[in-house]
Amino acid sequence: MDLNKRIDILDYLRGFALMGIILVNVGPLLEIRQPASDSTDFLYWKFLYLFVEGRFYTIFTFLFGIGFYIFITRANARGKNGYVLFLRRIAVLFLIGLVHVKFHPGEALTVYAISGLIILPFYKANKVMNLIFGGIMLFFLALFSIKIFMVVPLMLLGVAAGQYRIFENIPLKKTAVFTVMMFLLGVVGISYQAYYAPTQFGMKSEAISLQTERFFSIGIAIGPLVSAFYAGLLVLLLRFSFFQKLLSPLKSYGRLALTNYLCQTVFILLLGNRFHLFGNITYLQSLNLCLAIYIIQLIFSCVWLRYFRFGPIEWLWRMITYREIPPMRQ
Template sequence: MEKTQLQHRIDTLDYLRGFALLGIIFMNIIGLISPDLPAVNTMDAAYQRFLYLFVEGRFYSIFSFLFGIGFYIFMTRALAKGNNGYILFLRRIVALFAIGFIHQMFQPGEALALYAICGLLLIPFYKLSKHINLLIALAGISLFGYLGDKLLLTFPLILLGLAVGQYRIFERLASLQKQVWGFTIIMMLLSAAGLWYQVQYLPSEPFIPYVIAGDLDPFLIQVNQFLTIGIMIGPLVSAAFVGMLILLLQMKAVQTLLAPLKYYGRMALTNYLSQTALILLATQWFQQSGTITYMETFYICLAIHFILIMLSMAWLRFFKMGPMEWLWRAVTYMQLPPLLKKNDK
């Protein structure tokens, strides 16, 4: 029974990682290539509004949360095997920072280097009580959410993941169905209220997606408020997304239907980096015929998802983990782990 629960937990987290990867790219591509400002009353304008209501800050929050859970799982397993989990994790985040530093040359504002820094700050919290970690995380999310600071939100979201790991929520999902239902309903109601509030500040025309402080132009003030509220309610919408996906995954048919997400999530690091590489390749081709529109970024992302999901499914038929995951593990343990599945005994 314990083994089944553990496997279910891992599968659920992989689905969530894959789900987070689905959304992250739609905002990353906007920051990377800066598409044309949409014309009023066009599909591009409607898509821009959709992004800043339902995507911006939502999937990044999920990814940050999952990083915290991953930290807990890594440390717990390392210590259970008699290894020095702290030394191993330090190697792990140094390697992650190096990968992120290189990646940032191609994708400014990428998350990996920031996660590595947050991971270093997270180490002392591993020994703290789960109740204390939960309170600190919720207080940090509330404070930085109120301030509309996406960057500062990262650490409390990661700490929340650690606290959830300490509570062993994902090991006990099967016995927590009522609680998950209640949590999801509450988060959906709060998200609906938050989105309704954000819509009140929805700009009347397309906008440049940057928060501009100190500008007295009424339109820019409205854009600023709209984007800030979006950051503020981001964790609520993210929590609703997570709850809904967890509930859906309790159905076998949904697990089968969404199985590609699981493979996508198992190679999260490889696919996150590959998304940037494919965006850069695609934009080189598109820009030969002019600038890129918002809707064209949407089509590029769909194509990238299809390519990477297919490659992930094919790769994991023969290999235990993705190539970047293998490299990351090799640096962490200072030895080459087996990669081919045929090495299993």
């Protein structure tokens, strides 16, 4: 493993995941009201819960597991104590999350830090065991739609992917077969979920409530399948130089993942306060807000990385982790 070389595909995937996460997070942050039945807003709401909710955080969580493995492996290869550095790293992440959660209830960083501590003993475990154990655990937790507990097996599968070095030498044929399989399973899963999609809101009917709950539960259960298809498709597209260039801003976006994730909350809350959006915005209008934030953050990420090696929050995170001031300029 090259100790200094970044694995570009992981940055593309992080950026891609972040773009989906904000579409879901903006709803509770701005207290978006329930859409009127049979409206365009209602159709977009169903689109979010069929194709976005539970799909992109899954990719982001899986990537955290890969990053966990790469971080410790490279630190050990440099003659440092990878375990100590990682513990310091997730301690900083936890503190950042504690601040962030005051503004964004339900945010992921504190959960990631705790889950990183849980999977630490698996770093030296056999890669086959990690793959099988992670897969079985994810399967059963998905069956019961226990979203928060699915973080641990997703990270563990990320560790296994790091051990197999999948993203350092991507097998094209296997990736294509995997992506097609996930597509077919995803189509079946989404079709099943769509069958239970609610047709109206605001009625206190027990049948409608049970149907809506079933709709959400199925969405959580099939999330990893749809996420795997999304990730596989992006990996295949990036085999072509055309898509590498076209999507290059996504790579910069992913390199500043922590900075951009936190700033998404900052932008949403600032704009919400400035324009009195809390409880006064529709789901479709929130999409326009997200598109504006995309443009700002993508441009910022590309320009920033022309002059600096790390994002501002990443630089601070790295400085505290290593207890030294890393060079910031390119």
